Amino acid sequence: MELDDIDKRIVSALQAEGRLPIVELADRVGLSPTPCQRRVRRLEEEGLIERYAALVPPAAMGIQLQALVEVTLEDHSERTVEAFEAAIRARPEVVACYAMTGDMDFLVHVFAADLGQFSEFAMKALLRMPGVKGTRSSFIMQAVKNDLAWAPSVAKAPSQKRVR
Template structure:
């Protein structure tokens, strides 16, 4: 099965996924108890969800402010050229920048949307002026800064 194809999920699978999105460190025993299954079938289901790519990975969710990165910016980027080579060069340059925590190819006026974190406005300006605007093929950027987080990512609704 292709990893991008939807996977059929029953109610127990959905309970497992909701629980793991809230706490990915749950033991199989605790997870099974929480969702109302015995441990062995629960473990089989988790393994299947991992193998089918529904659970892509496990990770700790960090508070950017607590690690010194309180500034968040969403940056729209337009490229001067849309050749495969130009896009590949831009993708490579973006992948090498740790302050870019997410990047998306977009429809509309601009080609990409970047989620960038920084220690402060000066650090963001340094990234924008010395790195982003000098990346291969970048024609134009537009930055918007997060004032207040209204709803943090809560995971995928399942």
């Protein structure tokens, strides 16, 4: 899907503030509300906007530990990779998993209430997943930057005429 400048401004504004009323969103991007709503609906229907979510500090939900776990697999056969990926997707403590280049095969972001819960996951689930050869865990001490609204900020449209 090719995004024009207005689509990019819509996405940027919604990533920063997902509950923005359509009238205010339209004003920010230089459209009238009806065409703005049509564009948002198209972005949703075409899957560019995947979903809306509330960003909550993990500690507020009892998550005191976050780990990044490097995973290496025994082999890279399609069967092994698919089985590992399916097992990872089924684990609620895994909030993200990335296939990587370099020394590791996957990088897994794990949330846990405490070290005991992480240990339980690592020893009884992760190490027993299909094809896992080894893991190496690093614990996040502090989030220096955590900006999930990653779209580049696009400045408010400079007092342009509304497009109808």
